Amino acid sequence: MMNSKWGYGAVYVVLIMMQVQVDGDKNNQQCCNWEGVKCSNVTGHVVKLDLHANDLHVTVATISPSLGELHRLNYLDLSGIVFEHTPSIPPFIASLTHLRYLNLSFCFSNGKIPPQLGNLLFLEYLDLGNSVFDHPQQIPSQFANLSRLVYLDLSGNELVGGLSHLTNMSSLRYLDLSDNSLEGTIPPQLGNLLSLEHLDLRSNGLSGTIPNHFRNLSGLQYLYISHYFYEEKMLLSSDLEWLSQLSSLRHLSLRLVNLSSASNWQLQDASLPWLMNSIGASLVILLMNDNDLTGTIPETFGENLRSLERLILANNELKGQIPASLFRISSLTELDLSENRFTGIIPDLSRLSSLQFLKLDNNRLNGAIHEGIGQLSNLTVLSLGNNLFRGLISEAHFSRLTSLSLLDLSHNTLVFNVSDKWIPPFSLISINLAYCNLGPSFPRWLHTQNMIDRLDISHAGISSTGPIPAFLSTASQVFVSNNKFQH
Incomplete structure (x- = not known):
């Protein structure tokens, strides 16, 4: 006797691999009590199969054509199951016309x-x-018939060609085409999908400009566009002034697009007015890394971004001082300005109590590192390497960094001034302190770090009379060159 106590595995075997004989048969309704199966209270037909695998992929041999006999089915979820002996999505699923x-x-x-x-x-x-x-394939032209679609996800496949078959889905709210090989220009007709709230075109081969028709997407909350090759960036020759019309926008990602060739694309003065008005006030995520952006960030940049949680402007050509207004956005959880040409000092960061990721490496920042950084109790990544910082690093710099897992202060002129009895509050996985002064003896506090996977303390001014500590043998990468370890 089968009952609701059977796990999903039993349901897979009975409903997918065997012949299902229950559709509309009120005398054979025991399957309606199985987990993941729902039947109509009126007709007894199976109307819902939710057999999705949660975290682990479940391997099943095949999908039986008998699934196509459940003609009243309106909900089918088999996600996460690997059908090893089913060569492709079975065409007979298209016979479930009530889906x-x-x-x-x-x-x-x-x-x-x-x-x-x-x-x-x-x-x-x-x-x-x-x-x-x-193999590469186009989005079927027949998808143009799916005018009632509200949600469409075709991400992570080998899709090529254009997007013309999707332009009449007037009910569409969610469209994810990321991680494919789609090519050509973005059709202006996408701007006619007035219900669209989420549009993801990341990691494709699209070219040309983003159509000005996008200004019509007043309900758009999530916009992600990027090219899949750094060497072949998508060209944007427009000034994207239409972005100022997207007052609902919360997540904006423009990555690996050639903004430097576009007119008025410098982060200075009032050249990005769309970012400094109503759109800036609503933004939660702003990702504009790898775009060859030039110029300086205006001092008022952070004043209007009151809701910002993630700001990534890494790998551009930005210069000048980082505006102090950025360090007053208390909602920030990630700040990545690495690999630019920023200069100047870093102020007290203790107000950024939510910050988890701070990456300012590979710039030209100078001065001392303020001890207020030690108050960021949620910080997991601190990367300040390859700058011009100078001065002492004390225990106060780490006093509340209990969540820290990656520390990079390398290639600065920094001297560690901590007690031999100091026990750090963190357990680091990656440590890069190359060219920091840690000596003359081997730092005792490193003995407390039992989760190290990568350690670089080369050129650290260490003179030790013993061998390299044995506890480092568990790390996959250890760099200790240009120190003096004496056996």
């Missing part, structure tokens, strides 16, 4: 997207993310 929800993400490792899915005219939710890897 409103279909999730086959992370299911298949080859095959093609069957164009017959375009027959599911009532479909509102379709997720085929990370399912099709056989």
Whole structure:
């Protein structure tokens, strides 16, 4: 006797690998009590199968064609199951014409997207993310029929070609096409999808400009666009002034796009007015790294970004001082300005109580590192290497850094001034203190770090009379050159 105590594995075997004989048969309703199965209280038909794998992929031999006999099914979720002997998404799924929800993400490792899915005219939710890897293929033209779609995820596949088949999905709110090989220009008609709230075009081969028609997407909250090759950046020749119309925008990612060739693309003066008005006030995430941005950041930059949680402007050509207004955004959890040409000192950062990631490495910052950094109890990554910092590093710099796992202060002129009895509050995984003065004896506090995977203390002024400490043998990478270890 099968009952609701059976696990998902039993449900897979009975409903997918065997012949299902329950659709509409009121005398054979025991499967309606199984976990993941829902039947209509009126007709007894199976209307919902939610058999998704949670964290682990569950391997199942095949999908039986009998699944196509569940004609009243309106919800099917098989996500995360690896169907090893099913060559592709079975076309017979398109016979389930009552489907409103279909999730086959992370299911298949080859095959093609069957164009017959375009027959599911009532479909509102379709997720085929990370399912099709056989060979490059285009988005089926039949998808143009899916005018009721609200959610469409085709990310992480080998899709090529353009986006023209998606431009009449007027109900669409969520569209994820990231991590494919889509090419050509972005069709202006995407700007007619007025219900769109989430648009992700990251890691494709799209070129040309972002259409000005995007100004019509007043409800857009998430916009992600990037190229998949650093050497072949997407060209943006427009000034993107239309962004000022997107007053609901919360997440903006423009990465690996050639902004330096666009007119008015310097982060200085009033050249980005769309960022300094209503859009800036609503932004939670701003990612504009790897774009060859030049100029300085205006002093008022942080004053309007009151809700910002992540700011990444890494790997650009920005210069001048980092405006103090940035260090007053108390909501920041990540600040990455690494690999630019910033100069000047870093003020007291103790107000940034939510900060988890701070990366200012590979700039030209100077002066002493303020002890207030030691108050950032949520900090997990502190990367200040390859700058011109000078002065002492004391225990106060780390007093409350209980969550720290990565520390990089390398290639500065810094001297560690801590007690031999000091026990740090953290357990580091990666330590890079190359060219810091840690000597003359081997730092005792390093003996407390039993989770080290990578350690670089080369050129650290250490003169030790013993061998390299044995506790470092568990680390996968250890660099201790240009010190004096005497056996």
